[in-house]
Amino acid sequence: MEAFQWQQARSPAEAAALVTQTTAEAMLTLQGMRSAQQAILVKAGGVDMLDLMKEDLVNPRRLVDISRLAELQGISREGDGSLRIGALTTLAQIAAHPGLRQSHVALAQAAAMAASPQIRNRATLGGNLLQRPRCWYLRSAAHHCLRKGGGHCFAFAGDHRYHAIFANHGCAIVHPSTPATALLAFHAQVELLHPEGRRRQVPLEDFFVLPEVDMHRENILAAGEILTAVWLPPQIPANRSLYLQVAEKAAFDWPLAAMAVVLDLDAGGFCREASIVLGAAAPAPWRARQAEALLAGAAINGETAEAAGEAALAGATPFALNAYKLPLLATLVRRAILAAAALPQDPRAS
Numbered sequence: 001m002e003a004f005q006w007q008q009a010r011s012p013a014e015a016a017a018l019v020t021q022t023t024a025e026a027m028l029t030l031q032g033m034r035s036a037q038q039a040i041l042v043k044a045g046g047v048d049m050l051d052l053m054k055e056d057l058v059n060p061r062r063l064v065d066i067s068r069l070a071e072l073q074g075i076s077r078e079g080d081g082s083l084r085i086g087a088l089t090t091l092a093q094i095a096a097h098p099g100l101r102q103s104h105v106a107l108a109q110a111a112a113m114a115a116s117p118q119i120r121n122r123a124t125l126g127g128n129l130l131q132r133p134r135c136w137y138l139r140s141a142a143h144h145c146l147r148k149g150g151g152h153c154f155a156f157a158g159d160h161r162y163h164a165i166f167a168n169h170g171c172a173i174v175h176p177s178t179p180a181t182a183l184l185a186f187h188a189q190v191e192l193l194h195p196e197g198r199r200r201q202v203p204l205e206d207f208f209v210l211p212e213v214d215m216h217r218e219n220i221l222a223a224g225e226i227l228t229a230v231w232l233p234p235q236i237p238a239n240r241s242l243y244l245q246v247a248e249k250a251a252f253d254w255p256l257a258a259m260a261v262v263l264d265l266d267a268g269g270f271c272r273e274a275s276i277v278l279g280a281a282a283p284a285p286w287r288a289r290q291a292e293a294l295l296a297g298a299a300i301n302g303e304t305a306e307a308a309g310e311a312a313l314a315g316a317t318p319f320a321l322n323a324y325k326l327p328l329l330a331t332l333v334r335r336a337i338l339a340a341a342a343l344p345q346d347p348r349a350s
Helices: 012-018 023-030 034-038 047-054 091-096 098-103 105-113 125-130 178-185 289-295 302-311 325-342
Strands: 005-008 040-043 062-065 075-077 083-086 189-193 199-203 226-232 239-246 257-265 271-279
Touching (some): 012 062, 012 226, 047 125, 075 098, 091 105, 098 105, 125 226, 178 239, 178 257, 239 325, 257 325, 271 289, 271 325, 289 302, 302 325
Parallel strands (some): 005 062, 040 062
Antiparallel strands (some): 075 083, 083 226, 189 199, 189 226, 257 271
């Protein structure tokens, strides 16, 4: 790690005005271009940023610390029932929040299963959504891969056991955020702040980008923009949700396969609407649209849940070493649908 300056931001607008590059841009220009060492980058919890700096993947001239900005912290319910989660809210706070554990079960579960207790108490929601992928070729200073401006993806002919099975033709990363899978299932939006004070809200589904759109970044965040909050729309009291994952270790590990489901059920147990999102499966959280369509208007039972699990795999193109993800994901979808349908309703429904 090289020497760098440290600056405590006094406001989100000041931080946005100071930052000159996104982390993705800094990693891209670092390869053979020493100008990247002049970059000014933003730091929140610092979990991912310090990893990248220690591995010599980014060498910023200055870090702008936003971790003390109170306006970016906390969870609040608005008058229309929507929820605002500040970007600096930690994963531990999300996992323990009583309101989220009732109205957004899948999100609280996803936050509780991320990393380790020590990291959850430090890692912020904004930082978790913006972290770089955990592909070992991207994280290796010795491999100049496509995502860093190189000529090819080393995972294709290399070790791709943890890589994507969807949208994996140009770059085979999987998105590393666990909460993002649940947030997308709840149709969340991100709030972005421009240095001039302009704010915009972007659906999370539009915020993430696939390699076919931009090979060098995972989202549309621009240099000079700060992710300030995540918004969750009001939930129907009858909605049930669940998050499940499978990992090699029970703690401090990224999932091999994950999924979140949100079901809107009528009194007879028929599904009015379903949202199913797969994690650890694609370069962005992956909507299983065929599975969602199959459940719409159907009764939730073992047969329909199993059919939805199979439908969730539509379009998959696994590699030789990661085809094991197919049965894992199908099983998780089936189990989550049945378990979510059996959950008691939100107390607000009574």
